[in-house]
Amino acid sequence: MPIIDQQTLVRSVDILATGILVTAFLIISSKSLTFYVRLFAFQSILLGMLSLVIAVRYGETHILTAAVLTFVVKAFTIPLLLNKVIDRIRVRKEVDFSINITVSLIICGAIVILSNSVAQPILQVQRAGSLFTTKVLPISIAVMLIGLFVMISRKKAVTQIIGLLTMENGLFLSGLSITHGMPLIVEVGIFFDILVAALILGLFVFRINKSFETIDIAAMRSLRH
Amino acid sequence: MNDIITNALLLILQLGVTVLMAPFIFGIIKKTKARIQNRRGPSIFQPYADLTKLLKKEVVISENASWLFSFTPYLLIASTLVIVILVPTVFAPLPFHWIGDIITVAYLLALGRFFLALAGLDTASGFGGLGSSREMSIASIVEPAMMLSIFAVAVTAGSTNLSIVVRSLSTTPASIFNPSHLLAFVALFIVTIAETGRIPVDNPETHLELTMIHEAMILEYSGRYLAFIEWASQMKMVIFLSLLANLFFPIGLATVLSPAALGVSIVAFVAKMTLLAIGIALVESTNAKLRLFRVPDLLMTAFILSLLSLILYFIVGA
Known part of the structure; x- marks a missing residue:
């Protein structure tokens, strides 16, 4: 008898x-960099809880590991790192x-509708599989695309890192919903990838700020000459 | 004959609960805010005393004011009372629920707001015009957000009639706690704050020309007219809070007529309203008032959240 029944799970x-x-x-609707980091940490906690629920329901240890890694890496270490960077470069607002x-919010609303229709063909194939897939896949695609949109529409380097991390959260969620999670080794690889990426990007931001006295990526056009 | 009597009693109960409770809710918000700021604050029954004081005072009307100015308070209180008849508080379905649905409620709110804005312009004082134009520009974003968030709930119940929506939700408790409703709740909460002029959007306690919206419009009013307007806006608060309470947590609401059920329902209603009022006080104490040009961003967030909740209803289902 599983601890969580199907209905509670769904x-x-x-x-x-x-x-x-x-x-x-x-994340789209706010301006403060520290708030972005807090939101990302909260998002990762939600993601961790989601994978925890699935792991407990199906008794899969590799999802459990992924959940623990999500808590440790994404909800704790990366936000800590980013906060340090923000502290040092003294930039608080986008x-x-x-x-x-306003327009970003409307575009993101459209993204959700778009990802729902994009997900439908995949769901037609997958229908027989896991029960929660139908609902989560469109959401995960939307989260990915919104992360991408953050990277396109915002100019500060820190925000771009947040966009990348949000995309990764979306990817993880979609992997979880379609396949019950990727193999552990892949998952662990991705986690360290993300951690190192955040580390290096954080250092980059610090360096960019030192050389250009801004982290506005538009200012980096002068590199062309 | 018996039907007529029960209906009349229900109507009196419904009107009585809202009309009498309105100042109490404001009292609770004031008290909670004062407590958070380490002050003792006025008694929670102070708003009743304020209203009686205002009702006794004489009315001063500007020489330049037309009939609109003295007509507006009556219209405002009348349209608010009609809304009260339509929004379930302690019992659903209400005896006169067939006279209108949520769209009627939205238009009645708009009617009151329209006349208030006209009255603000009527005396040709600079502040009145300023308040009216701000109120209308904010209302233009608030209204769609309000409609969409209530539609997200109405879609689950399959009706736009508030009494029927509330009753069908309270008889099928499984549909209460779903993601689409959570989003709609947050959206409607932001709408409530904007509609009732609370802190991130408007500050009810200031008369500083840079920030005031609702207060600027009613600056010229005095005496019993002011009492009517204040009372109407307090009732508006109760209307929105009871929408929040009964659309999203219709627990304890009476759907059958029996003294026991009604008793439970009244207690549950007062408890829910008190909790929501404390929630609003917390939001007011922890947030700074937004710059006027940032207000549309907040309201747009509410609009998108309510849109999202409708989309999610079709993705996730109830």
Whole structure:
């Protein structure tokens, strides 16, 4: 007898996935860099809880490991690192946007609708598989695309890192929903990849700030000459 | 004959609960805020005293004011009372629920707001015009967000009639706690704050020209007119809070007519309203008022959240 029954699983996975989508939207709607980091940490906690629920339900140890890694790496270490970077470069706010917040929010609303229709063909094939897939896949694709959109529309380097990490969260979620998680070795590889990427990118941001006295990537055009 | 009497009693109960509870909710918000700031604050029954004081005072009307100015308070209180008849508080379905659904409620709110904005312009004071234009520009974003977030719930119940929605939700508790409703709840909460002029959007306690919205519009009012307007806006708060409470957590709501069920329902209702009022006080104490040009961003977030909750209903289902 599993500890969590199917209905509780589906309901809690739905709510957690929705929470992840909402944090992605909140990242779009805010300006403060420290708030981005906090939101990302919260998003990772939700993701960790989601994988924890699935791991307990199906008794899969590799998802459990992934959940623990999510808590340790994404919800704790990376936010700590990013906060340090933000502290050192003394930049607190995303000031000018390529696309303003209101329009960004509308575009992201459209992204959700788009990813729902994109996910449908995959779901047709997958229908017989796991029960929660149908609902989570469109959400995970939307989270990925919103992460990408953050990277396109924001100019500060720290925000771009947040966009990349959000995309990774979306990827993890979609992997979880379609395949019950990738093999452990792949998962662990991705985690260390992300950790090292965040580390290096953080250092980069610090260096960029030192040489250009700004972390606005638009200012880096002068590199061309 | 018996039907008519029960219906009349229900109507009186419904009106009585909202009309009498309205100042109490404001009292609770004030008290909670004062406590958080380490002050003792006025008694929670102070708003009743304020209203009686205002009702006794004489009315001063500007020489330049037209009939609109003295007509607006009556219209405002009348339209608010009609909304009260339509929004379930302690019992659903209400005796006169067939006279209108959520769209009627939205338009009645708009009617009151329209006349208030006109009255603000009427006396040709600079502040009145400023308040009216701000109120209208904010309302244009708030209204769609409000409609969409309630539609997200209505879609689950298959009706836009509030009494029917609330009743069908309270009889099928499984549909209460789902993701689409959570988003709609957050959206409607932001809408509530904007509609009732609370802190991140508007500050009800200041008369500083840079920030005031609702207060600027009613700056010229005094005496019983002011009392009517204040009372109407307090009732508006109760209307929105009871929408929040009954659409999303219709627990304890009476759907059958029996003294026991009604008793439980009244206790549950007062408890839910008190909790929500404390929630609003917490939001007010922990947030700074937004710059006017940042307000549309917040409201747009509410709009997108409510849109998202509708989309999610079709992705995730109820």
